[in-house]
Amino acid sequence: MLADIKGLNEECGVFGIWGHQDAAQLTYYGLHSLQHRGQEGAGIVVTDGEKLKMHKGHGLVTEVFSRGELEGMTGHAAIGHVRYSTAGGNEYANVQPLLFRSQTSSLAVAHNGNLVNANALKHQLEAQGSIFQTTSDTEVLAHLIKRSGYMDLKDQVRNALTMLKGAYAFVIMTEEKLMVALDPNGLRPLSIGMLGDAYVVASETCAFDVVGAEYLRDVKPGELLIIDDNGMTADRFSSPTNRSICSMEYIYFSRPDSNIDQVNVHSARKNLGKELYREAPVEADVVTGVPDSSISAAIGYAEASGIPYEIGLIKNRYVGRTFIQPSQELRELGVKMKLSPVRGIVEGKRVVMVDDSIVRGTTSRRIVKMLRAAGATEVHVRITAPPIAHPCYYGIDTSERAELIASNHSVEEIRDIIGADSLAFLSPEGLLRGIGRPDGDPNNGQCLACFTGKYPTEIYPDTVLPYEKEMV
Numbered sequence: 208m209l210a211d212i213k214g215l216n217e218e219c220g221v222f223g224i225w226g227h228q229d230a231a232q233l234t235y236y237g238l239h240s241l242q243h244r245g246q247e248g249a250g251i252v253v254t255d256g257e258k259l260k261m262h263k264g265h266g267l268v269t270e271v272f273s274r275g276e277l278e279g280m281t282g283h284a285a286i287g288h289v290r291y292s293t294a295g296g297n298e299y300a301n302v303q304p305l306l307f308r309s310q311t312s313s314l315a316v317a318h319n320g321n322l323v324n325a326n327a328l329k330h331q332l333e334a335q336g337s338i339f340q341t342t343s344d345t346e347v348l349a350h351l352i353k354r355s356g357y358m359d360l361k362d363q364v365r366n367a368l369t370m371l372k373g374a375y376a377f378v379i380m381t382e383e384k385l386m387v388a389l390d391p392n393g394l395r396p397l398s399i400g401m402l403g404d405a406y407v408v409a410s411e412t413c414a415f416d417v418v419g420a421e422y423l424r425d426v427k428p429g430e431l432l433i434i435d436d437n438g439m440t441a442d443r444f445s446s447p448t449n450r451s452i453c454s455m456e457y458i459y460f461s462r463p464d465s466n467i468d469q470v471n472v473h474s475a476r477k478n479l480g481k482e483l484y485r486e487a488p489v490e491a492d493v494v495t496g497v498p499d500s501s502i503s504a505a506i507g508y509a510e511a512s513g514i515p516y517e518i519g520l521i522k523n524r525y526v527g528r529t530f531i532q533p534s535q536e537l538r539e540l541g542v543k544m545k546l547s548p549v550r551g552i553v554e555g556k557r558v559v560m561v562d563d564s565i566v567r568g569t570t571s572r573r574i575v576k577m578l579r580a581a582g583a584t585e586v587h588v589r590i591t592a593p594p595i596a597h598p599c600y601y602g603i604d605t606s607e608r609a610e611l612i613a614s615n616h617s618v619e620e621i622r623d624i625i626g627a628d629s630l631a632f633l634s635p636e637g638l639l640r641g642i643g644r645p646d647g648d649p650n651n652g653q654c655l656a657c658f659t660g661k662y663p664t665e666i667y668p669d670t671v672l673p674y675e676k677e678m679v
């Protein structure tokens with residue numbers, strides 16, 4: 208997975224736990240397992256039932272939290288967040304969870320996703336006297352909760368959620384309750400588990416395995432769960448809609464050991480590789496995958512084709528975060544730092560290079576060049592997704608339309624630009640078949656908007672793309 212240099216980035220990961228004496232420590236481990244979803248900031252808020260205590264900062268989870276800090280975070284419930292952000296400054300105030308203190312009770316919020324009507328709501332709230340402390344769309348929720356006019360917290364939260372449009376997986380905590388909400392289209396993944404009597408919530412089920420929790424179920428679109436010392440109650444804030452879970456979670460973002468809405472990510476990727484071979488076979492000597500996210504798919508392509516799978520590219524895992532930079536120049540340099548071809552495998556061979564996406568084309572061009580320089584006689588590029596021709600407004604940095612190579616070029620033109628002998632993308636039908644979700648809902652309950660331009664929600668004229676948020 209080359210998220211930091213490829214121009215395709217997840218926004219965040221969330222974790223929460225209620226009813227365990229080691230809540231902050233377990234949240235630390237949970238966040239560590241979600242680190243691939245964001246490396247720019249991390250934070251935890253813990254409660255002992257009387258007050259909320261927060262620690263957050265820039266960097267990886269291991270950099271933000273030392274042993275001493277965690278020992279000071281005592282309490283039976285906690286929420287946490289890992290964050291990705293792009294150009295324009297990664298302000299401390301935007302690192303989550305966001306914590307709002309008031310005379311009556313405090314409120315901590317962690318959010319994965321992007322609200323498409325945040326700007327419209329901000330204008331409205333500012334006109335009513337709200338003063339925003341961050342440029343994060345997440346803060347909008349807190350203002351809506353506080354201004355709802357309802358007395359009961361559940362009603363306040365439910366009312367606020369009905370005003371939001373876009374993608375959101377929220378964990379919200381007060382001294383007395385943990386609340387969990389998923390947007391009506393279920394664009395982002397969110398699951399509930401149990402650790403003994405404690406409730407656990409996480410963006411991905413890999414976090415449950417790490418803390419030893421049992422998977423209970425996925426949070427349903429439009430659902431609001433309220434967890435406190437009496438247990439968990441389920442409520443709804445919107446009528447049931449068709450699920451539109453992000454296809455890129457299966458293709459690229461999530462960890463292979465996670466199950467997203469009960470579909471294992473590794474198995475889905477392997478099937479995508481098989482579908483890709485059926486749609487775009489080629490004669491070759493070896494199949495290799497771009498590490499890490501395309502390895503499962505390369506194994507699938509190799510299995511279906513009978514061509515041996517080989518490790519033709521090695522990822523250098525010890526490149527420092529210094530190289531995780533948003534500028535184009537450093538991204539290009541980053542490819543060289545992060546990947547090396549295995550000459551003994553590719554030299555004199557016709558290579559199938561399986562990858563999960565082409566965003567700007569820069570990374571693919573460099574990898575193809577690298578394989579040729581290492582002696583590959585032919586390089587056939589196979590992509591386990593349709594061309595990304597439209598921006599994502601739901602929390603994934605897929606670049607502006609002008610930067611997306613597939614929005615301006617045909618497949619043949621892209622092949623020429625990246626210097627491959629052949630290039631094929633998986634069809635939307637192959638994508639749906641490969642992931643294999645039940646086919647009752649339109650698009651099997653998946654969002655395909657960055658491939659098709661058909662967005663599952665309304666897009667507001669002043670919708671801010673996630674990576675532009677910092678500059679607002």
Ligand code: SF4
Pocket residue numbers: 394452453454455456598599600601602603605654655656657658
């Ligand atoms: S537009 Fe693409 S990246 Fe964004 S949520 Fe939909 S499938 Fe995922």
